[in-house]
Every structure is written in C-alpha cells, then in structure tokens.
Amino acid sequence: MKIDLTKTHDVNGAYKSIDWSDIRSKYRDAGTKYAFDVMDNKIVAGYHIKLACFRHLRDLQRQDTDGFPYHYDVDEANRILLFASVCPEMATHKPVKLLAWQKFILTQLVGWRNNLGDKRFTTAIISVARHNGKTYLMSIITVYSVLIEAMNESSQDFLVSSINYKQTSKLFGYVKSMLLYLHQTEPWGSLMDDLGISLQTLRSQADQIALSNTGGFIRAITYKSGQYDSFHFKTAILDEAGDPEVSDDTKINKITSGQALGVKSKQFIQISTAYPDALVPFHLDEKRVIQSMEQDYKRDADTYLVLDWSQDDENEMYKPETWEKSNPLLAMKDQRDSFMYDLNDQKNKAELKGIVNDFQNK
Numbered sequence: 353m354k355i356d357l358t359k360t361h362d363v364n365g366a367y368k369s370i371d372w373s374d375i376r377s378k379y380r381d382a383g384t385k386y387a388f389d390v391m392d393n394k395i396v397a398g399y400h401i402k403l404a405c406f407r408h409l410r411d412l413q414r415q416d417t418d419g420f421p422y423h424y425d426v427d428e429a430n431r432i433l434l435f436a437s438v439c440p441e442m443a444t445h446k447p448v449k450l451l452a453w454q455k456f457i458l459t460q461l462v463g464w465r466n467n468l469g470d471k472r473f474t475t476a477i478i479s480v481a482r483h484n485g486k487t488y489l490m491s492i493i494t495v496y497s498v499l500i501e502a503m504n505e506s507s508q509d510f511l512v513s514s515i516n517y518k519q520t521s522k523l524f525g526y527v528k529s530m531l532l533y534l535h536q537t538e539p540w541g542s543l544m545d546d547l548g549i550s551l552q553t554l555r556s557q558a559d560q561i562a563l564s565n566t567g568g569f570i571r572a573i574t575y576k577s578g579q580y581d582s583f584h585f586k587t588a589i590l591d592e593a594g595d596p597e598v599s600d601d602t603k604i605n606k607i608t609s610g611q612a613l614g615v616k617s618k619q620f621i622q623i624s625t626a627y628p629d630a631l632v633p634f635h636l637d638e639k640r641v642i643q644s645m646e647q648d649y650k651r652d653a654d655t656y657l658v659l660d661w662s663q664d665d666e667n668e669m670y671k672p673e674t675w676e677k678s679n680p681l682l683a684m685k686d687q688r689d690s691f692m693y694d695l696n697d698q699k700n701k702a703e704l705k706g707i708v709n710d711f712q713n714k
Contacts, residue, residue: 354648390405406645420651429462437449471618475621478659482625510570510588513573513590524570559573598632641657662678675692
C-alpha cells in the first residue's frame, strides 16, 4: 500500500483505512498502546505526533521484511521502562510514575532494533514545550546506557552537552543526582562500585565522571567549546539543540562521525523547545524527517527518529483545550489545573508585553 501524506496530511484517514487487528492482538506494550490511543483520539496530540505513532504502527507491520531490516523488541522496551521506574526525579528525589507519552519516548529510543540487535534509531530529535521533563527523561537514558547497555564493555564514552556551561551543568547535575540516588540501593550500588564510579566525583563540581575500572567516562562538554574530537560516544545528548547558536553542523558532525565505526547501539539525541529561528539545523532536520514520515512508502529516514509535541496552528494559543498537543504533562490529572493556570498566566503576560511569539515558541 502506497501512502503519501505530503499533500493531504490526512493521517487519520490513512490510519482508518488499515486493518490493525493483528497488531492490536500481538502488541500490548506501553509504547504501542500509546500509539493506538493517539490514533484512536483517546489522547490529545498534534499532527507530528500522530505521524510518529502511525509510523510506529506501520513499521510493526513491515518489520523484518525485504528493505526493512528492523524489528521492535518488546523485551528491550519493557526493560527501559522497568529501569525508569526506579529513577528519581530531581525535585522530589523519588521515582515518579511516567506518563504514556514519556513511555513512548523511551520505548521508541530503546525498543526498535536493527538486524544486528543494535538500536535502530542512531539519531533522534525530541521537541516539547518548556517544563515538560525532557531533562529527566534524558538522564534516565544516559544512566541506563552507562549501567545497563555498556555492561561488560570497556572504554565507552557518554556525552552530556548543551549550548553553554549553565545548561550543560543542569543536565549533568541530573545525571549525577540520579547515580547518587541509585547507589543507595542494590544492585545499582554494587554495579557502580564494579564500574569504579566515585561517590566523591558525583558530589563534586567535576565536568566528567570516570568509570575507572572500565576506562569509560561520562563527559560534560559545552557546544560552544565544540571539543567533541577524538571521542566515540555510545550515547550522546545535546540539550537546547534548537537554539540559534547551534548553527554549525561541523560541531554536530564531530559527535556523529566519532560514533560511526565500532560503537554498538550508538545514539545521538537532540532535545529542545522550539525557537523563533526556523533555519537552525535542528528544525531543518526535523522538517526533513517529518516529510519522510509522510512518505510512508519510502525508506529515506529509517534510522532517524523525530518526536515533536507541538501545536498544529499558532491560533491554537487561544484554544487552551488543545494545549496538551505541545504540553503533554497536561495529561497529569492531579496537576492539570495548576499547570493550566500557569500557562494562561504566561499567555496573558506575553500579550500584555507584546511578546506573543515567545509564548508560542516556548
């Protein structure tokens, strides 16, 4: 079936034209459930997320066929969610129950595999509004890669990066705090001791964490310094990748080229809110992959993941009932009213100050 949504954008119609009974009965995992719930309009979502969910379901149909050497490993997807269930959130220092959209992110990143058993998505873009927990999720991914995915591997590097020292330190601080918390419980404490992770380093202001017994490092490197040369990062996170200052592809290429050979299950993840400049590499790459998802019959971006929680129209800023499209944390029933109050307050202040564009972006 040739599906091309580049002109119609009718992803709902394409979804309804397909019999999903076999996929529904075979896959009951959290990631696939989210995809079905979005497409069945049980969850408020914008066009770009509907595309990502439709892609997931279509890929489940085509997996392990000629020209598509990828498969969805439910065990891998469940494993990352099990690990996430013990990871603390920074404010409370306690694990939190992940929402469906957060589980979708983790299962997409980890669950999809190539024919060698490595991660399918070597590059990913995740875009969501401010204050929706991107940093927490990326800390989980980083720590999982260090403790689980790199188990029995030596000399592995991991990157935590953002535009400047302040932003990089925020994400790096999350990683340190998560490791400190996990060290208090088993089997994580013994595993970190086996890796040679120093508690003193985790409590310090150091810009790297040594895995002294395996020769690995978790490194905090700012984008402005661009000192990514000679490293072969297993997992690399670039926060605020949509910032207009992240305009030099050569720095990003240093990260991805270092991952090119010999690194198993490598992954480069860019996360960001939107920014006014639509010509930054982050947004241009996002547009290219979205177009590829619309051209369902093509295989142009099979190793590139884009998950973009965003509004479908700028006029939706006057339709609060749609704001969950870009602020999926609004699905938290116990905090929805408070979150909505804050968003409305920000909107009103932006209108008063004449900076509506800033509110629309963030």
